[in-house]
Amino acid sequence: MADEAVQNLPIDIQFSKLRDWLIDRQWVKKDYFKAAGAIRRQINSNWNALPEEVRQGFEAPEQLTYYDCQTVIDRLKETEHGAKNMLGQYTSPIMKTWASILADFEQDYVFLGDSAAILAHDVNFEIPAARKAKDRAFKRLQDLNTKETEFKNASETNRKRFVAACKDLGFEAVDAIGLEGKIQGVQHKLEPVFDAIVAEIKADAFQSATDFYNKFMAFTLGEEPSDMLPLLTYIAEHGNTAVHTFKTGEAVEVDNGYAHTAVDVVGASSSEPVIDFGDEPEPTIDFGDSGPDPVIDFGDTPIPTIDFGDTPAPTIDFGDGDGDGDGAPTIDFGEDEQPTIDFGEQGAEPVIDFGDDAGIGIVVEGSGAGDGDGDGDGDGGVKVRESLLHHRSTRLAVVDELEELMMFFTRRSDELGGDLEMAAIGLFDSAHKSVQNQSKEQMGAFMSAVTRVHTQLTGERVQQLLMIKSSSRYVQRLADELRQKLELADRALRKTEDFDRQRAECRTIVHNSSEQTDKYRQRIRTLKKHVEQSISKLYSNRPVHIVGDINAI
Numbered sequence: 001m002a003d004e005a006v007q008n009l010p011i012d013i014q015f016s017k018l019r020d021w022l023i024d025r026q027w028v029k030k031d032y033f034k035a036a037g038a039i040r041r042q043i044n045s046n047w048n049a050l051p052e053e054v055r056q057g058f059e060a061p062e063q064l065t066y067y068d069c070q071t072v073i074d075r076l077k078e079t080e081h082g083a084k085n086m087l088g089q090y091t092s093p094i095m096k097t098w099a100s101i102l103a104d105f106e107q108d109y110v111f112l113g114d115s116a117a118i119l120a121h122d123v124n125f126e127i128p129a130a131r132k133a134k135d136r137a138f139k140r141l142q143d144l145n146t147k148e149t150e151f152k153n154a155s156e157t158n159r160k161r162f163v164a165a166c167k168d169l170g171f172e173a174v175d176a177i178g179l180e181g182k183i184q185g186v187q188h189k190l191e192p193v194f195d196a197i198v199a200e201i202k203a204d205a206f207q208s209a210t211d212f213y214n215k216f217m218a219f220t221l222g223e224e225p226s227d228m229l230p231l232l233t234y235i236a237e238h239g240n241t242a243v244h245t246f247k248t249g250e251a252v253e254v255d256n257g258y259a260h261t262a263v264d265v266v267g268a269s270s271s272e273p274v275i276d277f278g279d280e281p282e283p284t285i286d287f288g289d290s291g292p293d294p295v296i297d298f299g300d301t302p303i304p305t306i307d308f309g310d311t312p313a314p315t316i317d318f319g320d321g322d323g324d325g326d327g328a329p330t331i332d333f334g335e336d337e338q339p340t341i342d343f344g345e346q347g348a349e350p351v352i353d354f355g356d357d358a359g360i361g362i363v364v365e366g367s368g369a370g371d372g373d374g375d376g377d378g379d380g381g382v383k384v385r386e387s388l389l390h391h392r393s394t395r396l397a398v399v400d401e402l403e404e405l406m407m408f409f410t411r412r413s414d415e416l417g418g419d420l421e422m423a424a425i426g427l428f429d430s431a432h433k434s435v436q437n438q439s440k441e442q443m444g445a446f447m448s449a450v451t452r453v454h455t456q457l458t459g460e461r462v463q464q465l466l467m468i469k470s471s472s473r474y475v476q477r478l479a480d481e482l483r484q485k486l487e488l489a490d491r492a493l494r495k496t497e498d499f500d501r502q503r504a505e506c507r508t509i510v511h512n513s514s515e516q517t518d519k520y521r522q523r524i525r526t527l528k529k530h531v532e533q534s535i536s537k538l539y540s541n542r543p544v545h546i547v548g549d550i551n552a553i
Contacts, residue, residue: 007542011535015123015548018531019116022109027538032113039104039114043069046097051079065118066111067530069102115531119524123550126520134513141506148499151492158489165482169464176486179479187258187469193462194389198240200453201232209446210236213405216412229405231398235388243384243391255385258469389457390469402454406447413443521553 013021022028040062047061054075058068073095081092090096105111166173170186173179200206210229217228234246242254388394416439456462467474532544 007540010543010545011539012545012547015546015550018546019113022112022116027109028113029108032110035110036114039101042101049094065115065527066105069105072098073102112534115527119527122520122524123553127517127553130513130517130520134510137506137509141503144499144503148496151496155489155492158485162482162485176483179482180475183468183475183478187465190465194240197453197456198235201236205449206453207236209405209449212446213408229401231388231394232401240387240389243386243388243394246388252385254387256387256390399458402450405450406454409443409447413440416440416443524550524553
């Protein structure tokens with residue numbers, strides 16, 4: 001009964017100690033791997049000699065186990081290679097070779113050590129490697145989906161920024177076609193802006209401010225001042241007329257030069273503004289001399305001379321026969337009276353006369369017809385047809401007048417709110433009624449009216465429109481900035497073009513890794529069962545269980 005109880009007692013072998021267990025019990029030699037290596041070389045060299053139907057279902061010959069070799073022998077027995085002679089020996093060389101391989105495995109139980117090594121390799125390396133490959137591919141797949149969403153969102157964001165930037169400039173666009181022309185077209189929005197500014201200047205609140213300023217200055221100076229606010233006064237009376245009309249009183253049609261801006265509406269380059277010297281095909285400067293070589297006339301003689309005394313002086317003979325006759329070169333400084341330089345009338349600015357009232361005007365294309373500082377408008381000058389607010393010099397003059405008003409009302413407000421208010425009691429008794437009734441609140445109202453006009457005229461939007469009107473390089477820069485937003489949007493989308501292929505690769509890796517894991521799992525279970533049965537035979541068929549990590553796969 002005791003022997004029967006021992007016979008039924010199972011043998012539990014820890015998987016991590018399987019090879020050591022076999023070696024310690026002297027079933028397997030310590031150097032079993034040498035014999036196993038020789039057997040592997042035989043399997044590799046004889047694998048291709050097997051019939052195709054025998055090799056079906058097996059992986060590479062390096063993965064064959066002792067139990068797989070038994071299957072090979074069984075399959076060979078079903079073919080013509082299983083024939084035997086009268087002595088019961090196999091006649092096929094292939095059968096003899098594989099029978100020899102099987103016998104080498106069985107000698108000294110090499111197959112048990114080899115099987116234990118295969119189990120350890122598959123459990124500790126192959127299964128984790130397949131799982132890691134699957135996890136990496138799955139994580140890569142998730143990252144691709146996340147990045148695709150991010151890139152698409154970035155593309156949409158940049159495209160929305162492009163559309164918003166175009167709307168801020170004053171036009172609508174969905175692509176980069178003709179951006180320069182569309183940007184160029186928004187300069188016409190200056191007209192309603194300047195019309196609104198003129199309306200503010202003509203408004204009662206602003207006129208009350210300028211009227212108070214004029215009356216205050218007239219009382220302070222003791223006389224009626226002239227041209228204290230010439231441009232603001234003129235605009236309030238006549239509107240935003242041409243500069244030429246303001247300077248001369250001659251009514252001319254306003255031409256703000258929108259049609260002369262040097263920007264190609266499609267594909268404009270960042271060229272410098274073109275200088276337009278007039279309407280002639282080849283602009284020239286007429287100095288008023290009909291001869292081919294214009295000269296500056298300093299006197300009546302052909303060659304101006306300076307007389308340094310009465311003694312003859314050496315002269316240089318230029319070949320005109322005016323020498324002293326002896327052929328010696330002399331310098332003749334003339335015998336007339338000492339020449340002088342005529343600077344014109346007393347107090348007048350010195351000028352160089354280039355001809356008969358020939359006005360020379362330089363027009364920078366993009367800044368309006370007859371653009372300049374305004375000094376050329378008048379006698380002999382080009383008629384500046386730009387409006388007062390469009391023209392740079394007059395616009396800056398308007399800004400100066402507005403800032404003068406702002407400083408004035410700020411100062412008056414401070415004075416009325418401080419100690420100077422008491423000191424000024426009785427000072428304005430003889431002044432105009434509006435000056436007598438001044439108050440800090442009234443100065444604040446005047447200041448608000450002036451500030452509104454100043455803010456509109458010097459605001460960022462007006463400055464941007466003026467830059468668009470006057471500078472083709474600025475237009476090109478704006479177009480390039482808009483194109484950059486579209487390029488960022490397109491670049492983000494281009495990065496997702498290869499994502500579909502990468503996702504397909506990741507799915508393939510996940511699928512193959514799953515299949516490989518299942519294959520190794522099945523192989524481990526089968527080999528474990530065979531090893532347990534082989535060890536059980538060594539112990540009179542006692543039940544054998546290999547326990548440990550191998551059962552957790």
